Amino acid sequence: MTEHKFKNKKILVVGMGRSGMAAVRVLNDAGAAVSVQDSKTEEKIDEEFADYVRKSDIKCYFGVNPSAEETYDTVVISPGVPPDLKFVDLAKEKGAEIIGELELAYRMCRGKFVAITGTNGKTTTTTLVGEIFKNQKRDTVVAGNIGRAVITDAVKASEDTWMVTEVSSFQLETVRDFRPVVAAMLNLTPDHMNRHKTMENYGRTKARIFMNQKKKEYAVLNFDDGECFSYASSTKATIVPFSRIEELKFGAYVKDETIVIKDHDGKLIKFCGTDELKIPGAHNLENALAAVAISYFAGIDPEVITKTLKTFEGVEHRIEFCGEWNGIKFVNDSKGTNTDAAVKAIEAISGGIVLIAGGYDKGSEFDDLIAAFGSKVKHAVLMGQTAAKIKQAAEKAGFDRTTIVKDMEDCIEEACRLAEHGDTVLLSPACASWDMYDDFEQRGRHFKECVRKLEK
Secondary structure, three states, rough: HHHHHHHEEEEEEEEOOOOHHHHHHHHHHHOOOEEEEEEOOOHOOOOOHHHHHHHHHOOEEEEEOOOOOOOEEEEEEEEOOOOOOHHHHHHOOOOOEEEEEEHHHHOOOEEEEEEEEEOOOOHHHHHHHHHHHHHOOOOOEEEEEOOHHHHHHHOOOOOOOOEEEOOHHHHOOOOOOOOOOOEEEEOOOOOOOHHOOOHHHHHHHHHHHHHHOOOOOEEEEOOOOOOHHHHHHHHHOOOEEEEOOOOOOOOOEEEEEEEEEEEOOOOOOEEEEEEHHOOHHHHHHHHHHHHHHHHHHEEEEEEHHHHHHOOOOOOOOOEEEEEEEEEEEEOOOOOOOHHHHHHHHHHHOOOOOEEEOOOOOOOOOOOOOHOOOOOOOEEEEEEEEEEEEHHHHHHOOOOEEEEEEEHHHHHHHHHHHHHHOEEEEEEEOEOOOOOOOOOOOHHHHHHHHHHHHHEE
C-alpha cells in the first residue's frame, strides 16, 4: 500500500510524541484530512510542531477530547497512548479503524520489515542486526522503538529497503496487517503491568508480531525462555530457536564456546567465539545469537555476520562505560527500565557496585532486583516515584543499605561518597524515566553529564 490510499481520508492522530508528530506530517503530505489530539495543552506541545499544524489547516484538540459529533475513517494512536480511551472507543463504534504508527508505516512502505521485540535486549539486538545488514551493503533503515519513528523512513523506502525495526508491546497492540519477513521475540519477563495487567496479556500482545507471517517467513524465539518459546505455536512461520544453553537440531546456539547455526540441511555454520564478543554478559550472548539467527535467515553472508559480531561495541545507555573518577568506574544502563534488565546489568559487572535505581512506577515489584544484589551491590541510591517502594522491598529482604535522594546530581554525590576504589557506580534504574525525564536517553545523558563534571 502507498500513501495515496489516505488521500482525502479523515484521520485523527492521537498523542503528539515522536511517532505521532511524524505520522501527522506524513499523512498531511499524503493529502489526508488530518486532526490531532493530545492531553497536553498547546503551550506544552513541541513549538516547531505546533507552528506546523497551525499553518497546515490541521484541526487540533490540545488538552481536550475531539467533539463527539466527529467521525473518522482512521484513528492512529501513538505507542504511549492507551487504546481504550473513551473518544477512541466512540470513533470505533462509528466505524473508524484503530491502528498505530507502526501499522501506518507498514501500509505506506514498499520495503521489507525485520521486527524485533521482547522485554529486554531489543535495542542492542536491533542495532547489531542493523550493522550486519549495512555491512552486507543492503539499503537498511534502523527505526522504531529505538528512537526514530518508523513512518519517517517508511515512506521513502524502495522495494530493496530493509526496515530493521525495534517493536514494543505498545506498538503491537494496534497492528492489523503488519507482516515482517523475519520477526524475533527475545525474552519475556514482567513489564508494563500497569498497562497490560497480566503476563498473559503482555505475552499475547508481544506475540502479535508473528500473527500474519507465512511459512516462508521466519520467527526467531528464545528456546531457553519457556514463557517466550511457548508462543512458537502462535505463528505459521518457520520457527528458528536460539539457545545459550542447549545444543539444537536446528537454529542458533553455542557449541565449544563458538556461536553456530545448524541450518535446514543439518549443515553447521560457525561464526565467532563467545570470547570474541565485545558486548559483556550472558544476556548479550543471547542478543548476539538472536542477531545471528535473524541475519542468517534473512540471507546475510556468514562472513559479514562474523566480522560484525567481532567489532560491535554495543549501544548507548546499555551497560555503557562512561568514565572513571578516583578509581571508581561509572556505567550508564539507563535503558534498564525493568527489573530483569537491571538484574542482567548487575550480573554483567565485576566487583562491588553502588546502584542508582528508581523512577516512574509501571506497577512492577522489586523482589527479584533485591535478590540479585547478593554480595555485589554494596548500597542502593534511590530516586523517583518508586524510591520508597524499592527501599521497602529491600528492607523486607534484609537489605538496609539504601538512601533516597531527590535527583541525579544528589545520586552521583551520594554514590561517590559510598563507593570505594575499584567499585562501579551503576545507573540501572529498573524503572521507566517518565516521572523525571522525557525518556531513558535524556536520563542517561544527564547521568553522563554529571560524571563528566566529576572528571574536570
